[in-house]
């Protein structure tokens with residue numbers, strides 16, 4: 001699930017059993033999600049060694065389990081991974097060693113995207129695009145928006161950074177679709193760079209999650225407000241009255257450093 005401007009967007013992985021995916025999309029529509037994001041960069045489960053190394057295993061953290069799960073159990077019951085079909089949900093407390101890896105669709109095709117376009121009459125986004133030709137194809141299949149993303153570097157290591165892919169993708173798509181970016185947004189200056197290089201907006205994954213880890217929902221709100229304040233400050237330094245008054249000339253193309261104007265852009 002993602003939240004954009006107060007709207008709820010449903011994030012979908014395709015499953016080998018396409019019927020399972022179709023049912024999930026219908027459920028998302030019925031419960032009121034407004035936009036559908038199809039993730040296309042996860043053809044198979046990632047090998048996250050750090051999860052094993054850090055013993056990403058709730059059973060080994062009884063204090064945390066009691067504090068956090070206890071609150072859920074009292075208020076709403078055991079939390080589940082709601083964006084998975086029923087048949088694929090596993091207990092959140094299952095051990096890393098016994099947890100089954102998800103059967104992801106390694107045979108995703110552009111026809112799948114066309115079919116989703118026929119099924120979903122709201123905004124449709126494709127997440128995980130890093131290439132201009134893929135961007136054009138996704139838009140040809142009916143995508144309204146693209147998220148230039150390498151999954152926060154959590155899947156394939158050594159992928160191109162989305163900030164490097166962004167200008168090409170934005171040029172390839174032009175005004176035919178909205179272009180967004182995620183992966184590595186940590187500071188307001190990261191947002192300013194993405195906007196300058198053609199993103200309409202960015203998404204942040206871990207930044208608000210770190211806020212959640214510290215202080216729940218308020219922590220997430222605080223992380224977002226820090227990013228917003230930083231963005232305002234960067235815009236002021238660059239002489240941009242609003243993020244909309246962006247310009248790729250503010251960025252050195254070889255490195256992502258700003259070249260602030262000697263005179264404010266709006267004078």
Ligand SMILES: Cc1cc2nc3c(=O)[nH]c(=O)nc-3n(C[C@H](O)[C@H](O)[C@H](O)COP(=O)(O)O)c2cc1C
Pocket residue numbers: 011039127149150151152153182183184185203204205206207209
């Ligand atoms: C805990 C966690 C769970 C995630 N789950 C999904 C997911 O189910 N589907 C998906 O497309 N991306 C998922 N992502 C990736 C994010 O959507 C996003 O692409 C990435 O976190 C952006 O990078 P950032 O964390 O550097 O901002 C997840 C990321 C994290 C940290």
